[in-house]
Amino acid sequence: MKLGWKQLHIGTLNPEAGNSLKNKTGTFRSAEKPLFHSETCIHCLFCWAFCPDSAIIVEEGKMKGINYDYCKGCGICVVECPTKPKSLEMVTEEISL
Amino acid sequence: MGKITILTGNASVAEAIRQIEPDVVAAYPITPSTAVVQYVAQFVADGIIKSEFVCPESEHSAMSMCIGAASAGARVVTATASQGLALMWELLYIAAGLRLPIVTAVACRALSAPINIHGDHSDTFGARDSGWIQLYSENPQEAYDNMIQAIRISEHPDVRTPILVGFDGFVTSHSAENVIVEEDDEVKKFIGEYNPPVSLLNIKNPVTIGSIVFTDYYFEMKRNQIEGIEKSREVIKKVGKEFGEKFGRKYDFFESYRTEDAELIMVVMGSAAGTARAVVDVMREEGEKVGLIKLRVLRPFPYNELIEALKGAKAVGVMDRSTSPGGFGAPLFTEIRSALYQLDSRPMVLNFIYGLGGRDVTMENIKEAFLKLKDSTKKSWKGELINYLNLRE
Numbered sequence: 217m218k219l220g221w222k223q224l225h226i227g228t229l230n231p232e233a234g235n236s237l238k239n240k241t242g243t244f245r246s247a248e249k250p251l252f253h254s255e256t257c258i259h260c261l262f263c264w265a266f267c268p269d270s271a272i273i274v275e276e277g278k279m280k281g282i283n284y285d286y287c288k289g290c291g292i293c294v295v296e297c298p299t300k301p302k303s304l305e306m307v308t309e310e311i312s313l
Numbered sequence: 314m315g316k317i318t319i320l321t322g323n324a325s326v327a328e329a330i331r332q333i334e335p336d337v338v339a340a341y342p343i344t345p346s347t348a349v350v351q352y353v354a355q356f357v358a359d360g361i362i363k364s365e366f367v368c369p370e371s372e373h374s375a376m377s378m379c380i381g382a383a384s385a386g387a388r389v390v391t392a393t394a395s396q397g398l399a400l401m402w403e404l405l406y407i408a409a410g411l412r413l414p415i416v417t418a419v420a421c422r423a424l425s426a427p428i429n430i431h432g433d434h435s436d437t438f439g440a441r442d443s444g445w446i447q448l449y450s451e452n453p454q455e456a457y458d459n460m461i462q463a464i465r466i467s468e469h470p471d472v473r474t475p476i477l478v479g480f481d482g483f484v485t486s487h488s489a490e491n492v493i494v495e496e497d498d499e500v501k502k503f504i505g506e507y508n509p510p511v512s513l514l515n516i517k518n519p520v521t522i523g524s525i526v527f528t529d530y531y532f533e534m535k536r537n538q539i540e541g542i543e544k545s546r547e548v549i550k551k552v553g554k555e556f557g558e559k560f561g562r563k564y565d566f567f568e569s570y571r572t573e574d575a576e577l578i579m580v581v582m583g584s585a586a587g588t589a590r591a592v593v594d595v596m597r598e599e600g601e602k603v604g605l606i607k608l609r610v611l612r613p614f615p616y617n618e619l620i621e622a623l624k625g626a627k628a629v630g631v632m633d634r635s636t637s638p639g640g641f642g643a644p645l646f647t648e649i650r651s652a653l654y655q656l657d658s659r660p661m662v663l664n665f666i667y668g669l670g671g672r673d674v675t676m677e678n679i680k681e682a683f684l685k686l687k688d689s690t691k692k693s694w695k696g697e698l699i700n701y702l703n704l705r706e
Binding site for chain 2: 218219220221222224226227228229230231232233235236
């Protein structure tokens with residue numbers, strides 16, 4: 217339910233702290249997304265350091281995968297991945313219409 | 314009782330700021346408003362006021378700091394002019410959109426090019442659609458009085474909108490006149506304490522302001538913003554009346570001078586109103602039914618009140634001290650002519666553009682405008698709608 221102008225707080229105020237968690241910004245990802253291959257990963261965490269959107273999931277110092285709720289599909293993690301073959305590759309997004 | 318002193322417009326505005334004693338003054342000096350900033354810096358240096366005075370590297374930064382401080386819940390005042398106000402441009406819209414009650418004194422000055430430091434209204438008219446309330450002053454006394462009222466108007470919970478107090482560069486900012494400075498205590502009592510509804514420094518109640526919104530909410534937020542300045546109409550009237558009851562100088566959207574039976578009415582803003590008033594007196598002596606409206610509030614535009622005040626006239630002259638190149642005359646003319654359109658019997662409305670870059674406007678010039686206005690009421694009239702006063706061809 218979107219609010220009407222009379223229902224809004226004045227001055228663009230949003231009183232709900234931390235509400236950006238509800239906003240899954242990965243919905244506007246471009247046509248490709250990164251895919252994680254754990255077999256070759258050396259857990260250097262370059263992908264984590266370079267990701268502009270904190271979309272790399274790390275647990276106990278280990279790369280665990282990608283949070284597609286926020287990943288924008290920029291591909292920086294794939295470019296920065298130093299392993300051969302790369303542990304991250306860009307694949308075409310499957311869109312269900 | 315207030316004290317009669319002799320002050321320039323800049324000094325009278327600085328006196329008001331001294332009495333307001335804002336939490337923060339972030340300002341960058343620029344002619345002709347430099348002295349305001351200089352006086353305030355001196356007050357702070359001498360320990361006369363406890364305001365936090367910040368001198369940033371530009372007006373863009375000055376207004377950014379004002380926005381930051383106001384978001385933190387501070388009472389904020391600044392001063393600027395001309396290119397300085399122009400450099401604040403994108404921040405003006407942000408201050409208004411965030412509904413931050415920032416008070417800005419503007420010693421109105423021409424815009425480059427050609428570069429010029431003298432008075433006209435090009436700077437503040439450029440900020441016309443930024444969402445700020447705009448008050449204009451005829452002389453140092455009105456500049457002082459407007460600054461004090463501006464605090465009350467902009468901080469009102471229904472309004473919470475930034476406000477600009479204009480006074481003419483040099484003619485008002487640098488001319489010393491008698492000014493009644495009211496008692497410090499009485500001014501402080503009149504403006505009261507500021508209780509901001511939210512503060513970004515309050516970590517116990519974290520909130521977000523100014524986050525990005527897209528097609529789904531921007532329109533609603535803008536309409537919500539408009540409501541603030543619409544509600545200021547009532548508050549401006551109320552505060553002006555209360556100011557009059559307390560200090561003896563009553564304020565409204567505009568002042569009507571000898572308009573009751575006037576057939577020709579001139580609408581003027583700022584310092585030229587004094588000259589126009591003198592012309593009205595002279596022409597009344599000569600038997601001409603002339604009158605004057607001195608507009609004090611440009612935003613919100615008091616169209617209903619102006620329609621009421623002008624509907625009986627045969628012709629209305631609108632004196633603009635700015636231009637809208639390529640437009641249908643200058644901005645004030647366009648707006649007043651448009652307001653009168655809904656009348657069944659409309660007065661003739663002529664535009665008189667004057668005083669750009671500080672060009673003098675004399676009694677002869679304004680009389681010439683009244684005579685053109687009189688001419689326009691004749692059936693055979695074939696004159697120009699858009700006229701320039703005291704301009705060489």
